[in-house]
Amino acid sequence: xxxRSADPLTLEVVELIxxxxxxxxxxxxxxxxxxxLTGAQARVLNVxxxxxxxxxxxxxxxxxxxxxxxxxxxxxxxxxxxxRRPDPSDRRVxxxxxxxxxxxxxxxxxxxLDFAREPLAGLSVAERTLLRDLLRRMLGEPGA
Amino acid sequence: xxxRSADPLTLEVVELIxxxxxxxxxxxxxxxxxxxLTGAQARVLNVxxxxxxxxxxxxxxxxxxxxxxxxxxxxxxxxxxxxRRPDPSDRRVxxxxxxxxxxxxxxxxxxxLDFAREPLAGLSVAERTLLRDLLRRMLGEPGA
DNA sequence: TATTGTTATACTCTATAACTATA
DNA sequence: TATAGTTATAGAGTATAACAATA
Numbered sequence: 154x155x156x157r158s159a160d161p162l163t164l165e166v167v168e169l170i171x172x173x174x175x176x177x178x179x180x181x182x183x184x185x186x187x188x189x190l191t192g193a194q195a196r197v198l199n200v201x202x203x204x205x206x207x208x209x210x211x212x213x214x215x216x217x218x219x220x221x222x223x224x225x226x227x228x229x230x231x232x233x234x235x236x237r238r239p240d241p242s243d244r245r246v247x248x249x250x251x252x253x254x255x256x257x258x259x260x261x262x263x264x265x266l267d268f269a270r271e272p273l274a275g276l277s278v279a280e281r282t283l284l285r286d287l288l289r290r291m292l293g294e295p296g297a
Numbered sequence: 298x299x300x301r302s303a304d305p306l307t308l309e310v311v312e313l314i315x316x317x318x319x320x321x322x323x324x325x326x327x328x329x330x331x332x333x334l335t336g337a338q339a340r341v342l343n344v345x346x347x348x349x350x351x352x353x354x355x356x357x358x359x360x361x362x363x364x365x366x367x368x369x370x371x372x373x374x375x376x377x378x379x380x381r382r383p384d385p386s387d388r389r390v391x392x393x394x395x396x397x398x399x400x401x402x403x404x405x406x407x408x409x410l411d412f413a414r415e416p417l418a419g420l421s422v423a424e425r426t427l428l429r430d431l432l433r434r435m436l437g438e439p440g441a
Numbered sequence: 442t443a444t445t446g447t448t449a450t451a452c453t454c455t456a457t458a459a460c461t462a463t464a
Numbered sequence: 465t466a467t468a469g470t471t472a473t474a475g476a477g478t479a480t481a482a483c484a485a486t487a
Contacts, residue, residue, distance in 0.1 A: 288313040
């Protein structure tokens with residue numbers, strides 16, 4: 154069970170991916186902080202910018218407990234970035250939706266995520282296509 | 298400043314990287330939880346398994362405040378995975394080092410990180426080499 | 442009865458500032 | 465005076481369990 158992958162090439166790729174993950178996180182937190190948001194708040198705002206949804210579904214999307222979402226949406230709502238609306242078809246449900254300002258913030262947030270964009274500019278279209286296909290296969294995605 | 302990268306290919310690669318990051322984190326937290334460790338505790342244990350070091354340097358390595366490290370090492374020490382030793386050359390310094398059990402746990406932890414290893418097994422050596430070079434260039438590393 | 446969202450609780454991580462013991 | 469580590473404090477995220485309203 155131990156030291157299963159002595160292969161140096163594979164280990165290097167694993168380490169490179171670790172570096173990508175670390176850098177991605179730094180950039181994400183930094184971009185969020187520039188708007189005085191925490192990472193968790195930025196993630197919730199981002200999923201809501203794509204599509205308003207019930208509290209419960211936010212939790213499933215972010216893979217956390219529903220009780221956490223209550224607090225995060227509370228803080229976003231207190232800052233006027235998100236609002237809670239009733240669901241006409243089920244009075245138990247509350248739909249969380251971004252305000253206009255919330256949508257604007259989400260947009261600026263995404264623009265700030267230069268991490269993958271700028272480095273990618275150094276790769277040719279053929280190379281980016283190659284990278285896309287390799288990542289797809291690594292993730293076991295359809296079309297790989 | 299807005300919507301700088303309309304290029305669909307680049308956007309897809311960015312999204313794939315986001316997926317890699319999310320999956321990597323899940324696997325990491327899961328592996329840590331299997332040993333009743335938090336992600337932060339697992340990260341500290343891992344860097345110490347490579348090389349014992351002063352508290353201050355752990356903080357620099359993990360890019361957090363030194364005061365945080367105190368608590369994390371406290372908890373690792375309470376569980377017998379890490380110990381604090383005096384530094385003979387400077388009595389202000391405390392060197393954090395893994396115990397035998399800490400080293401063993403770190404080893405098992407790394408084995409559990411199948412994320413990048415198993416999917417990578419589906420790629421040929423040539424493809425892994427290609428992926429390595431693309432990631433290197435993306436990260437602006439030497440040898441790219 | 443089951444589900445949605447919330448509250449209450451407890452723990453960890455995080456940064457800031459102040460403290461101590463060394464240097 | 466400067467540095468290493470710690471403590472005190474406060475805010476945020478997290479999971480668990482219990483709760484009210486609704487289905």
